[in-house]
Ligand SMILES: [Zn+2]
């Protein structure tokens with residue numbers, strides 16, 4: 001398996017091979033939201049290249065409970081077909097029945113770029129209620145102290161009635 005420290009690779013050789021030809025490689029690269037790495041298998045198809053990948057990303061996140069910044073590990077997998085815009089044999093633009101924006105493309109230099117597909121799948125895989133750690137203690141509703149870092153002087157019984165009301169509304173039925 002080839003080691004690559006990037007998200008793009010040339011598939012010129014693979015495109016010249018018969019349907020069913022395979023490659024695999026590791027990729028790694030920066031994203032707007034963090035970094036991604038993984039393994040991809042490439043399969044030459046009739047029209048292009050089918051990419052099957054496992055991705056592990058480290059995403060800059062904000063804890064939904066204590067609001068501090070942390071790096072969240074997000075794992076995902078996808079299978080997507082990439083289609084060349086240029087015919088490798090003739091050098092002419094590929095005429096296809098596929099609609100514009102349908103699937104991913106291999107550019108005119110026969111470069112398959114994983115950046116966008118990895119980013120799309122990673123963003124979809126980020127949990128909505130991510131926590132900096134499973135047992136994050138959260139913030140004091142009264143003084144805003146981060147209970148992960150310190151205890152505060154507010155008694156937990158002495159929470160303002162309005163907060164107590166909110167807490168009851170948010171609590172699961174069994175917790176009330
Ligand atoms: Zn937290």
Ligand SMILES: [Zn+2]
Nearest residue numbers: 140143152154
């Ligand atoms: Zn407090």
